[in-house]
Amino acid sequence: MSDLLRELHPQAQRIAGLLRERGEKVAVADGATGGLIAASLLTVPGALEFFVGGGVVYSFHARDVLFALPREAYAGMRGASEDYALLQARAIRDNFGAAWGLAESGSVGGSSHPSGALAGRSVAALAGPGGAFTRALDTASDDRIANMAAFTRNALALLEETLKGS
Numbered sequence: 001m002s003d004l005l006r007e008l009h010p011q012a013q014r015i016a017g018l019l020r021e022r023g024e025k026v027a028v029a030d031g032a033t034g035g036l037i038a039a040s041l042l043t044v045p046g047a048l049e050f051f052v053g054g055g056v057v058y059s060f061h062a063r064d065v066l067f068a069l070p071r072e073a074y075a076g077m078r079g080a081s082e083d084y085a086l087l088q089a090r091a092i093r094d095n096f097g098a099a100w101g102l103a104e105s106g107s108v109g110g111s112s113h114p115s116g117a118l119a120g121r122s123v124a125a126l127a128g129p130g131g132a133f134t135r136a137l138d139t140a141s142d143d144r145i146a147n148m149a150a151f152t153r154n155a156l157a158l159l160e161e162t163l164k165g166s
Contacts, residue, residue: 004149008040011156015041018163019050019100024129026159027096028054029066029088031079032106032122036152052096057088057103067091080106082134085125093127100128104155109142120147124155130166133158 019026028038028051035056041047055066064071069091077084085105093101106122120139126132135158139150 004036004152005040005043008152008156009043011160012040012044015156015160015163016044016047016050018160022099022163024099025050025052026100026102027052027092027098029092029101029103030054030056031058031085031088031104032108033104033148033152033155034058036148037102037104037155040152040156052098054092054096057105063088066095068095080121080123082123082125082136085123085134086127086132089125089127089132100126100159102126102155102159104151106137106147106151108144108147108151122147122151122154124151124158126158126162128162128166130162133162 028041030037038054041051055062057063057066067088073087077087085103088103088105089101092103103125104122107119109119119142122137123134125134135154137150137154139147141147
């Protein structure tokens with residue numbers, strides 16, 4: 001994974017610069033990415049200036065602890081969907097007191113997803129002062145490691161492009 005982090009470092013530096021210019025911070029809820037979104041941002045020295053924290057939401061228990069939302073908040077939602085990822089992006093932003101919340105919800109493959117989402121499906125969601133945004137990705141692949149990398153790239157691209165445009 002160090003090769004992936006080296007690949008993503010220049011993008012993380014650009015994101016850090018954008019957040020620093022704006023005086024804003026981001027909180028991250030990694031799902032199927034397993035912490036790679038946060039790890040990518042943390043490759044930048046001085047990350048405390050733009051990154052407040054987050055967590056890996058890989059179980060219902062982790063979700064309940066990290067987001068502190070009642071179970072009813074998820075009624076009718078499925079993992080790897082726009083509404084589910086947006087709920088997480090808003091919750092991580094609010095719970096960590098950040099300007100931006102970035103969340104990823106997906107199914108990396110290699111095993112079945114609890115909600116039945118197909119392997120290779122991911123939704124990145126971003127909530128912040130500029131609004132709420134999502135970006136879906138369907139790799140149609142069951143390659144777990146390749147999907148984790150693709151899902152991370154997708155989420156970081158959503159963050160960078162939104163910061164540039166808002």
